[in-house]
Amino acid sequence: MNRISISVVAGLLLAAGVATAAQASDPVGKFPGVTLTLSRWAGDPWTSAQAKAGDAWSAATGAKITVDAIPYENLHDKQVLEMSNGTYDIMYVHPSWFGEYVSSGALLPIDDLLADPNANPPGFSKDSYLPSVLAQGASGGKQYCLPDFVSSVVVAYRKDLFDAAGLAAPKTLDDVLDDATKLNGQNGISGITLPGKKTGAVADVLGSLLTAYGTWWYDKDGKSAMDVDAATKAITFYVAAAKLAPQGILNFHFDEVATAAAQGQAAMAISTTPSLSWVEDPSKSKTVGKWAYAPLAVTADKPSGELIYWNWCINAASKNAKAAYSFLQYWTSASQQAAVAKAAATAGATKDFYTDASLVASLPFLPALQGALQNANAQPSLPNWSKIQDEIELAMQDAIQGKTSPADTAKKIRATLDQELGG
Secondary structure: OOOOHHHHHHOOOHHHHOOOOOOOOOOOOOOOOOOEEEEEEOOOHHHHHHHHHHHHHHHHHHEEEEEEEOHHHHHHHHHHHHHHOOOOOOOEHHHHHHHHHHHOEEEEHHHHHHHHHOOOOOOOOOEOHHHHHHHHEEEEEEEOEEEEEOEEEEEEOOOOOHHHOOOOOOOOHHHHHHHHHOOOOHOOOOOEEOOOOOOOHHHHHHHHHHHHHOOOOOOOOOOOOHHHHHHHHHHHHHHHOOOOOOHHHOOOHHHHHHHHHHHOOEEEEEEEEHHHHHHOOOOOOOOOEEEEEEEEEEOOOEEEEEEEEEEEEEEEOOHHHHHHHHHHHOOOOOHHHHHHHHHHOOOOOOOOHHHOOOHOOOOOOOOHHHHHHHOOOOOOOOOHHHHHHHHHHHHHHHEEEEEOOOOHHHHHHHHHHHHHHOO
16 A cells, blocks of 8 residues: 555645535435444444434435444454354444455445445545545455545643643644643643553554654555654654653553543643544543644644544445445435534545535644644555554553663564565
């Protein structure tokens, strides 16, 4: 998979403020008597929002859709177990699993469905999606998945604590560390919180840092290409920030990071925009309205990040592919994505999402997301990335615990990349 420019996403975010509202999309097709099962990870607001969309889709099409939501850390293994027998029709497929599932024949190509005017609303086609995002669900010239929930890794910081300490908004990674150091321990809270658990979150944050420092895991041909010196700088930052985090960071996925921030346990947080939605949720947060957001940047004029997205795919063993596609098209439409955008702190993957000026104006994380996506790499989706990711995160846990130096950790990660991808 190639390193790609995500500037088209950032450009649409920038243009969104002067556009007009998007049109709603109704479900397409009638499927009386059909029952679909959707496999996804558990967690609000996404699970409840998707179930609500499923109810609306079912009422319009005569079909029935049920959601099998389980904890993220168990999702991959459950899907692998259930895919071949057709238990699932629709599956959330993390980018790090995508290549594996494609190579095993588990996913159904949807090119014919995307091109069928009878399967889509008038005027809707693959061109309705952001091309750089849609491309992440394609392999070998075939489209397998429809994307949604565009996001990235950003920095959230407490405006009230920064103002009280006389600190300006952080513009660079050096600022982040300096500010976290100054605020650490004040009012009994940690300077910053970020992931340390081996769930993919560590790799996402480190990948964002690698991009900021001007390197990436592999080149356009999928061959090992990470610059060790740049990676050492990224890991050095990660380890230094981890020393200013709450205890138990090795058990922190994005959800735990967001919880700590929401409960007032840290002055700053490095996490994804969806997880950071929790700090703005009155039912989960004691710190609502106290946060601002900034992209990761080594120099202030070059914000960076990682394109994070969700792939929704049809099980190749499904007996109801047309009905499954109908729901996916409906779910990834601008009207449905707009319904959860404020709560989920995400952006849509269709171009018309960004034409809803009132929606965009109400999403406080969007300027930071726009900045991050000006210089971004997409989450890896190579067939063997899941294995590589595990090795990267184990190496990072050793570095966080002080068992290995950042330089040695970078060398170890590069050796893993060389072995698995070739150099």
